[in-house]
Amino acid sequence: MKMRCKKARKYVSLAMDKRLEPGADQALGDHLHACPLCRAWQQKQFWLQELVQAPPAIAPDQRFHAGVMERIAASSRPARFFVFSPACFRPAVLRAALVLLLVFSAALGFFLGGPLLDPAPDSQATAFNQTLNLDAFADLPGNSFGAVYDRLLQGELQ
Amino acid sequence: MSRERDDLQRIALAAAGDRRAFAELVTRHQSWVLQLAYRYTRDRQDAEELAQEIFFKAWRHARSFRGESAFATWLYRLAVNSCLNHRQGKKTRPDPQPLAGNLPAGGEAGQAGDDLVAAEREARLRHALASLPARQRVALALASFEDKSYEEIAVAMEVSVAAVESLLFRARRNLAAILLPLKKKGEL
Numbered sequence: 056m057k058m059r060c061k062k063a064r065k066y067v068s069l070a071m072d073k074r075l076e077p078g079a080d081q082a083l084g085d086h087l088h089a090c091p092l093c094r095a096w097q098q099k100q101f102w103l104q105e106l107v108q109a110p111p112a113i114a115p116d117q118r119f120h121a122g123v124m125e126r127i128a129a130s131s132r133p134a135r136f137f138v139f140s141p142a143c144f145r146p147a148v149l150r151a152a153l154v155l156l157l158v159f160s161a162a163l164g165f166f167l168g169g170p171l172l173d174p175a176p177d178s179q180a181t182a183f184n185q186t187l188n189l190d191a192f193a194d195l196p197g198n199s200f201g202a203v204y205d206r207l208l209q210g211e212l213q
Numbered sequence: 214m215s216r217e218r219d220d221l222q223r224i225a226l227a228a229a230g231d232r233r234a235f236a237e238l239v240t241r242h243q244s245w246v247l248q249l250a251y252r253y254t255r256d257r258q259d260a261e262e263l264a265q266e267i268f269f270k271a272w273r274h275a276r277s278f279r280g281e282s283a284f285a286t287w288l289y290r291l292a293v294n295s296c297l298n299h300r301q302g303k304k305t306r307p308d309p310q311p312l313a314g315n316l317p318a319g320g321e322a323g324q325a326g327d328d329l330v331a332a333e334r335e336a337r338l339r340h341a342l343a344s345l346p347a348r349q350r351v352a353l354a355l356a357s358f359e360d361k362s363y364e365e366i367a368v369a370m371e372v373s374v375a376a377v378e379s380l381l382f383r384a385r386r387n388l389a390a391i392l393l394p395l396k397k398k399g400e401l
Contacts, residue, residue, distance in 0.1 A: 068382040072356055074363060099389055106392065106401065107338060109358035110255050115243045119261055123239050123268045127232060130269070 058086040063093045067100055216241075220284035228275040235275070239268055242285065246292055252358040253296045253351065255339040263299050267292045293355070293369040297347050334401060341391040348372075349384035356381055 058066075066083040069075045075083065087094050196202060220241070226234035246267055251260035271291055278287055342350055351370060355361040356377075361369070363377045370377070395401045 064386070065378070065382050068385050069378060071385075072363070072381065074378070099393060100385060102396075103385065103389055103392060104357075107342070107353075107357060107388065109252055110335075112248060113251050113257060113260070115247045115261075115264075119247065119265070120236070120239055120243060122261070123243075123265050124232065124236055126265060126269050127235065127272050130273070131230075131232075 058082050060086075060090060060093050063087065063090065064096055067093070067097050071100060071104060217283050217285075221280055224275055224278050224284050225280075227272065228278065235272055238271075238284070242288055243268070246288065249289075249292050249354075249359065250296070253299070253354045255335070255342060263295060264292075266299075267295045270295060290369055290371075293351060296351050296354075297370070299347070337395060337401060338392075341388060341395075344391060345384055345387055349380050349387065352377055352380040353384040353388075 063083055063086040066075055066079055066086075070080065070083060087097060220238060223231075223234040223238050227238065243264070247260060247264040250263040250267065251257065254260045254263060267288070271288055274291070278284070342353075345353070348370070352366055355366045355369065356363070363374050366377045367374045372380075392401060
């Protein structure tokens with residue numbers, strides 16, 4: 056049974072890691088012999104394997120170890136509740152703070168503010184009298200204009 | 214006392230908050246952790262950040278270590294998992310530009326030119342590897358650079374051996390799709 060190209064290419068990948076079973080190895084060899092495209096594919100994979108080598112070894116320095124321990128130490132410190140930093144002045148933060156202030160003010164007004172009512176009738180008369188200050192005419196002569204006007208206001212004269 | 218048993222004692226102390234015990238574990242294992250991170254990222258700065266992240270996670274999750282395996286095995290799995298979750302795009306690097314092409318050929322450029330060509334090729338390679346999906350990239354790094362068997366990779370990545378085969382095949386196919394056009398253009 057002939058091997059399909061897709062399977063052959065999977066086998067090429069396995070063969071590169073020496074994971075191909077002996078029987079499959081023979082089948083792959085037969086397919087590669089007959090299929091120039093898969094043979095080219097195999098050559099490209101060998102080229103890639105040559106190209107993609109492990110990078111050279113690196114060694115950690117003192118700074119690396121100190122960095123790890125500093126990070127651990129920093130995570131153990133208690134977090135401050137509020138940190139004053141330039142982040143406080145970022146537009147998004149300012150906008151959010153403004154919205155919160157508006158919502159808070161509206162809530163405060165809703166719960167603490169009383170309804171707007173008309174003043175009571177008594178207080179209306181008091182306010183009217185205070186405005187006119189009718190008592191100012193009390194010591195005027197009885198036939199003076201002020202006294203007549205006062206009596207007129209009190210409803211004594213028709 | 215064997216080193217493995219000493220590791221177990223130290224991680225138990227670290228779980229209780231002993232930073233000195235953990236510092237000793239960092240000293241012992243930092244070389245291979247950094248090397249693994251470097252083989253994955255192929256960039257020293259990225260590798261150091263990733264390796265520090267791995268040790269920080271080990272410190273934070275020290276209490277979850279139950280001693281069912283060696284500390285190094287547990288740390289290795291943690292490292293592989295961190296590679297899978299690592300986002301290299303935090304500082305996006307521009308595509309590598311052909312710098313060496315502007316140099317005069319021959320003696321004057323000399324060694325510096327060769328170094329630049331090698332650096333340029335490495336940058337292209339790093340870029341191509343970085344564009345692979347994380348799982349394919351980790352599988353390729355473990356198989357090709359760490360010489361791990363498929364079974365070891367499957368355990369470390371918590372997948373089946375068949376999945377490892379598939380990941381490696383797709384990684385090689387995708388890498389070929391990225392790098393072969395560059396080869397044709399003479400950029401590799």
